[in-house]
Amino acid sequence: MGTRILIICRGYLGSHMSAPGIRATAQASVLARHVPDAKVTLAGTNLDFEQPEDGAYTVTRWNARNILQLVAAHDIIISSMLPPHVAGFFPFKRFVVDLFSQYAMEWMEVGMQHYEGAQRRAWVERTRTVLAMQLTFADFLLTCNERQRDSYVGMMISLGLISPRVYDADPTLRRYIDSAPHGIRPELPGTGQRVLRGVRPGFAETDRVIIWNGGIIQWYDPATLLEALRILGRDDIKLLFLGASYPGIKELGKGVRFQDAKAIAERNGQLNHTVFFEEGWVSHELAKRYVQEADISVCCYFDNLETRYSHRTRFVDLIWAELPFICTHGDVLAEEVAQNTWGIVVPEEDPPALALAIEKLIDDRDFLALCRANLAASRASLQWDVTMKPLIRFCSETGTTLSPKWERIPGLSQRIGSYIGRRAVFNFHDRKRERRQRQQMIARRAARAAKAGEGG
Template sequence: MDKPRILIISNAIIGNQMSGPAVRCFEFANTLSRFFEVSLVTPMESHLSAERFQIFTCERHEEDKMRKMVALQDIILIQGQVLEFFPFLKDTEKVLIVDLYCPFILEDLEKQKRHLNDPEERQRIHEVILRIVRDQLLVGDYFLCANERQRDFWLGMLAALNRVNPYTYDQDPSVNRLLDIVPFGISSEKPTHTQPVLRGIYKGISERDIILIWGGSILNWLDSLTLIKAMDRVAQVRKDVKLFFMGTEHPDQIRDKMLADTLSLSKSLGLTDRTVFFHTWVPYRERQNYFLEADIGVSTHFSHLETRFSFRTRMLDYLWTGLPIIATQGDYFSELIQAHQLGLTVEAEDVEGLATAILGLAGDAAFRRRCSENVKAIAPRFTWEVVAQPLVAFCQRPQKAADRWRWKSGQALGLSSLKETALTSKAHLDELYDQVLAQIRLQKSEKEILLSQIAHLETLQTTSSASVGARLASPLLTRAMKSGNRFLGLMKNLRAARRRKRLRLTQYPSCEIRGLDTVGQSFIAEQANLYRIDVKFATYMRQVHHDLIFHLKRNPQARKDLVCLKVNTSQLRDNAFYSFIFPQQIDSQGTSYYFYLESPDSTKEDAVSVWCIEEALPQQFRCLPSQRYERGWKVEGHIFFRAYYGS
């Protein structure tokens, strides 16, 4: 029998710099390729090479290309939002494995809590994410999670969707054939120090310093603020204890509010580049050099739902390199640390307790050595060859879930009456979901009457302009039409400004970029050779496939573009930066520029927005932002963007 052919579709970018989900897909491919024919797909071109498997690129709008790749496979492994970008996979005849190790539905609760103050907007986003998760749970044949806590969480959701039923139960009473545990792993090869990177090399860090390392990005559901405050206490006692953050420039261009708050707090306390150091991002195959020069691995988080069901991937590199660990209590790894004496744990948001733990572990070399030996002893349990055994076993005998044919045929699962059956059928769940969304959209308070009037006026304007009856339009409508969309735009901008002030928003999405509604920003370049502008987008987890046009000009009144670039909105990621790269503007230093974005073919609720921020910090933008525009009018705040300069 030929080896099964496996296609792993990564939601994250596979490359020299990778986030946790990307690393997991890459290492899955590396491990499975020992037994099977494996291909790995990444949404952007990868310069990473592999010996036993091939890496292909398929952008999110290239559905035909993905269909051709899927047709050649026996097994498809997905994670994240892959189904959202390639919905045809919901109906695939291939065996479908869904990796649920990252419960992003819980991560996003904390993420949006810090991004948005409007509970209705957060609820809308949550329902979209819930639909994405529900679709995965309805169509998968085999699911992966990272630990027992996660397994209980996902079993509950599967049971609620009637995926735990007589068919799947009879297939395997333990239900391991439906959902099994495959943690994040580490390499079975011992890490090798190939070059010095920190001690005596990184400015501000000496050979004899005690180095704490934060092995990953700074995200909203993690608590780097308490760690910074603890380091302020530590610095008053010992000047030789340093904290090094390995990643502030996320490879998937994720830049959460927690990062900005952490940078700001460290700077305000006078710790940056003296006690606390922020690095951009360490290449995946060079990361061991940093861990091997560190003394302690650290991970701090809040006490919330995401923590309980998390699996902190940064911890695995601490295990791989034998680092003693200081961590917050409440998650899977804190129990592991306590049970095997791998380091110290502290309560959430306990500044004094964390400072005491840091000083205690930094001052006791013998205890650090014992913890390190314990870490090395437990590490073999987490090699990829060990943790991936359930996945390898399934792929050796792949089979579709016992209840899958009932979804494919439109039947429900295990309920007797037709009425009860409809309540849990996929089609009816979709209908219920749409009804709930429709009800939410229809609920308007008295303060939203102005929005209703604007929407009504837009409808009249569209209808009237497309018919002979336009000549019979009301005087108010006629005036609005004569001034194009600007009158309506002004009314919308004023309403949005009032809402932001009422809710005290410091970060918020712009208007939707659609039709005549554009967004723009003027700024002054700090250096010569401007060649790139990154803009942070909000896609609301939608599947949008329209052209977005980026214009760069000298000023808003200039008739001629310096740059005009077109990108399909399917390439944009929610809450992430997208890079617009163009020929270098040689004399850009001190020069004023204006860029704006338009998407004429996008329509209401089928469009994207950009993130905006109230206060502008030049170091955050790498230029001097001056004026933001929406719908052709000047508005407060600034688009969240960054300028880059060549040499």
């Protein structure tokens, strides 16, 4: 019997996937092709999934009731976040934790938007213990780039996970933690049915189209882009924000940045004239039509630690479509943009610089063609079969893991207990917040009713 591999996806699977679902689905396909005799199961949280047409792997649903049965039935378990109650299988299974983001910094930004005071501190402590548990759980770890890998190696050292035994076995630590960047779509870009010019109201045949490829969340900066377009003052340049609410991730819905962007666009007279918003989440299949029809893409964000350790997965479809783009400096892919001339890198919160970059990329046809050619040349190195080689290698190997499980059992037990305690503290503060919000809502309703009564 071949190796039984379970991929536990924390995001939405199916037509409207964002990065977690896209990555998990690609991993299932790659492992089914490249691990000899593997039987791969991809598990998601939603019910409306479809089985792959080629039958290469099986898709199912996981929840708190069936997760133990799923783990028991497989040899290798892969997830970005392993639930603590599968720890009973720790001595008997091989676990891969796919840390394709620097979650400590990402969650710090999420907490800034959603929580405050004691609850925000509880959120940070909860997320810190989550990561410590994941790092200890993992027999093998993946990151999306070398900068992320360095940060996680530092965390592993501080947790005592890099013992002399581990280091002597592999001084590079590549058998313990390696980089596996987000890959591109396997098919070549082509022509398809139009979705913007001459189809969507407001988009004329002669317009130049800018795509903001993805949602608008805490660490992004749409205000700078809107101001740059106001400076340019060109009615022939149309901007479409392609995503709003992330599928299956309530913390990344239509937050402050999204609402502020719409308010700014309306105040500038841009809304539904030169600036447009998709209110939901465009399907994975439909998204490629948008990026193929656009002239350029722009993504602005802030130069903070989330940016430094990020791997902007929204850029991957731009590379696939050979769509030149403008981005803010500070992250790994921005360095690639500058080095490989995939587009233009601009300083953060600098509307005039961004306006000049947009004008050059849109109007300088020779430069645009150069960027497209350079993007096309990068295609081979970004195929999922190439980027997932470290995962293929681990899943194809047999025998003991680099880090002995007996060395990690005491730390894992302590960190699971710490996580459960921190989660209880956070949930206590969360219930207090919900009660406070309900009381405020009742008070507002009472005030409106009283005011209406006075008016009567």
